[in-house]
Amino acid sequence: xxxxxxxxxxxxxxxxxxxxxxxxxxxxxxxxxxxxxxxxxxxxxxxxxxxxxxxxxxxxxxxxxxxxxxxxxxxxxxxxxxxxxxxxxxxxxxxxxxxxxxxxxxxxxxxxxxxxxxxxxxxxxxxxxxxxxxxxxxxxxxxxxxxxxxxxxxxxxxxxxxxxxxxxxxxxxxxxxxxxxxxxxxxxxxxxxxxxxxxxxxxxxxxxxxxxxxxxxxxxxxxxxxxxxxxxxxxxxxxxx
Amino acid sequence: xxxxxxxxxxxxxxxxxxxxxxxxxxxxxxxxxxxxxxxxxxxxxxxxxxxxxxxxxxxxxxxxxxxxxxxxxxxxxxxxxx
Numbered sequence: 001x002x003x004x005x006x007x008x009x010x011x012x013x014x015x016x017x018x019x020x021x022x023x024x025x026x027x028x029x030x031x032x033x034x035x036x037x038x039x040x041x042x043x044x045x046x047x048x049x050x051x052x053x054x055x056x057x058x059x060x061x062x063x064x065x066x067x068x069x070x071x072x073x074x075x076x077x078x079x080x081x082x083x084x085x086x087x088x089x090x091x092x093x094x095x096x097x098x099x100x101x102x103x104x105x106x107x108x109x110x111x112x113x114x115x116x117x118x119x120x121x122x123x124x125x126x127x128x129x130x131x132x133x134x135x136x137x138x139x140x141x142x143x144x145x146x147x148x149x150x151x152x153x154x155x156x157x158x159x160x161x162x163x164x165x166x167x168x169x170x171x172x173x174x175x176x177x178x179x180x181x182x183x184x185x186x187x188x189x190x191x192x193x194x195x196x197x198x199x200x201x202x203x204x205x206x207x208x209x210x211x212x213x214x215x216x217x218x219x220x221x222x223x224x225x226x227x228x229x230x231x232x233x234x235x236x237x238x239x240x241x
Numbered sequence: 242x243x244x245x246x247x248x249x250x251x252x253x254x255x256x257x258x259x260x261x262x263x264x265x266x267x268x269x270x271x272x273x274x275x276x277x278x279x280x281x282x283x284x285x286x287x288x289x290x291x292x293x294x295x296x297x298x299x300x301x302x303x304x305x306x307x308x309x310x311x312x313x314x315x316x317x318x319x320x321x322x323x
Contacts, residue, residue: 101263105270167244171252175259179316182263183270190274197254197278201285208285215284217297219277222302226266226309233262233316241255241320 007081010089014096015073018153021100022069022107025188029062029111034101036115040122047125054121054132058114061139065103065146072099072153079157083231090170094177095156098234101181102149102188109142110190116196120203131203137213138195141220145184145191145227152180152234159238169241176237183230190223254323258316265312272305 037055041048074097081088117135121128155178161169198216202209280298284291 005286109274144243167248167252168255171256171257175256176320177259178256179259179263182260183266186267186270187274188270190270190272190277193274194277194281198281198285201281202317205285208288211284211288211291215281215291216277218295219273219280219298219302220301222306223270223273223277225273225306226269226312229313230266233258233313233320236317236320237255237259 003084003086005150006086006089007084007092008067010092011076011081014077014092014094017074017093017096018069018076018099022073022103023066023095025104026062026066026105026111029108029115029192030059030219032108032111033059033062033115033118037118037122040119044122044125047091047122049188050121051118051129054128055114055118057132058110058117058135058139061136061143062107062110064143065107065185067193068146069103071100071180072096072150072157074156082158083160085161085163087163087165087169087173091156091159091161092209094174095153096177098149098177098181099153100158101178102153103146105185105188105190106143106146106192107188109188109190109195110139110212113138113142113195113199117199117203120200124203127203127206130206130209131199134202134213134216135195135199137221138192138198138216138220141217142188142191142195144224145188148227148231149180152176152231152238155238165241170240172237179209179230179237180227180234183227187224187227191220194219194223251323254319258319261319262312262316265316269305269309273302276301276305289311
């Protein structure tokens with residue numbers, strides 16, 4: 001088996017990890033939104049149009065994480081490796097793991113936000129503008145960890161890793177993917193929680209929108225700190241080992 | 242390919258650094274998110290206590306953050322010291 005065959009094996013294994021793991025979180029999150037939207041519609045059939053609109057917009061945003069995974073999987077399968085080396089085999093599998101694990105948390109978190117927003121819209125369909133704005137701001141911030149995972153995946157896929165570092169560099173590249181991938185789960189899940197609660201509260205008390213946006217963003221900023229640490233460790237492992 | 246013991250240990254430390262920071266980030270992320278979510282609820286119900294609620298949230302999050310910082314320290318130690 002020559003190097004190109006080995007690289008192809010790594011590319012398909014990486015793609016399987018990226019899309020297989022990456023489908024879990026967004027699917028659960030979107031399903032949660034769907035179930036809450038059905039509940040809300042059953043309670044307030046009159047506001048079914050507003051509930052449907054909110055749920056569909058929220059589901060589309062939560063779906064973006066699965067689309068990142070799909071993108072990484074397609075790149076891994078179809079884009080030829082420009083700088084082949086034995087270390088690249090590890091880098092490609094690590095890239096797939098990073099994106100697959102990285103979309104678990106944000107997918108669920110963003111789905112939770114739109115689930116709470118749909119419930120809120122069901123109770124108070126008049127405040128759909130403020131609620132949608134709060135939901136989208138919260139979801140955008142909760143999506144950050146998945147974007148970090150996408151960046152690290154791209155660095156691992158397109159970076160050049162000459163065969164000098166041997167075992168050390170291979171372990172570092174695998175560690176880099178696992179660090180950002182696993183590190184995105186918690187913050188992505190956690191940031192969805194304030195986004196959901198803020199959307200729910202703003203649908204009932206739109207006059208508190210400014211205060212709620214501020215509290216939500218401060219809370220999300222602190223909750224995202226650990227994913228930034230994970231990104232820093234990944235970059236150290238890729239470039240300084 | 243012959244691998245010395247020291248090189249094997251260093252490789253395990255580098256892989257360990259990634260796993261350490263990755264797993265260590267899960268708990269604080271979820272925990273701090275719960276605190277922030279409940280703070281949003283509280284601020285909406287009692288906007289006049291917003292300052293107090295935000296302060297309590299930040300203290301709780303800071304304590305919850307500590308295990309994430311332990312993971313960061315251990316990961317940096319494994320990269321640069323081991």
